[in-house]
Amino acid sequence: MEWRDQGVVLAVRRHGETSAILEVFTENHGRHAGVVRGGTSRKIAPVLQPGNQVDVTWRARLEDHLGSFAVEPIRSRAAGVMDDRLALAGLNAISALLSFALPEREAHPQIYVRSVTLFDLLGATDAWPLAYLRWELALLEEVGFGLDLTRCAVTGSRDDLAYVSPRTGRAVSKQGAGEWSDKLLPLPMCLLGQGPVSDAEILDGLVTTGHFLKTQLAPALGNIPLPAARQRLIDRLSRQG
Numbered sequence: 001m002e003w004r005d006q007g008v009v010l011a012v013r014r015h016g017e018t019s020a021i022l023e024v025f026t027e028n029h030g031r032h033a034g035v036v037r038g039g040t041s042r043k044i045a046p047v048l049q050p051g052n053q054v055d056v057t058w059r060a061r062l063e064d065h066l067g068s069f070a071v072e073p074i075r076s077r078a079a080g081v082m083d084d085r086l087a088l089a090g091l092n093a094i095s096a097l098l099s100f101a102l103p104e105r106e107a108h109p110q111i112y113v114r115s116v117t118l119f120d121l122l123g124a125t126d127a128w129p130l131a132y133l134r135w136e137l138a139l140l141e142e143v144g145f146g147l148d149l150t151r152c153a154v155t156g157s158r159d160d161l162a163y164v165s166p167r168t169g170r171a172v173s174k175q176g177a178g179e180w181s182d183k184l185l186p187l188p189m190c191l192l193g194q195g196p197v198s199d200a201e202i203l204d205g206l207v208t209t210g211h212f213l214k215t216q217l218a219p220a221l222g223n224i225p226l227p228a229a230r231q232r233l234i235d236r237l238s239r240q241g
Contacts, residue, residue: 034069049078050095096227136209
């Protein structure tokens with residue numbers, strides 16, 4: 001068995017004395033793992049950093065084997081954000097959530113393209129935290145837990161949307177919320193593509209996406225806790241704001 005693809009490094013861990021197990025998110029083969037011989041060497045180790053773009057060739061005797069990777073570097077993103085703590089936290093959060101949320105060996109080309117675009121925004125523009133928030137929304141949609149923010153679940157109106165139902169993931173207007181508003185999740189305008197964007201709005205949005213990552217996706221995966229890297233990003237965003 002053999003295939004070649006391009007992808008983003010998600011994680012790497014030592015395997016034996018000189019090898020490493022690489023987890024990479026590829027466009028056509030999804031999240032995939034394999035052994036990299038000599039992966040701890042000075043030459044290869046810098047290539048196997050989360051966020052880096054690589055060309056990989058996977059080989060195995062049988063399809064269900066772990067197999068091995070031959071890796072060639074395409075673009076180093078990790079080195080470009082090392083001096084930007086917020087961007088580095090973003091890179092780690094994206095890598096960890098992709099590893100957490102996506103099933104192994106299943107192609108997800110749309111979220112792959114969105115993820116590569118987001119990785120490239122890190123450190124290149126101050127607007128990337130908003131792109132990250134919208135990426136989390138897209139990730140929920142990709143894995144079957146998308147939110148319906150098109151109209152109020154109570155009144156059917158498209159106007160004055162301000163909340164999200166924590167149970168159904170549907171938008172709720174101020175009128176529809178009534179006395180139950182304190183039981184609902186925030187729906188910042190930036191999630192609807194409207195109005196100016198503040199750090200506080202982005203954090204509100206992450207409260208909402210985080211709720212569904214924790215209460216919908218995590219139970220479907222066996223109640224695995226959300227990656228700590230996501231909370232570290234939120235903590236750093238909070239200090240910045």
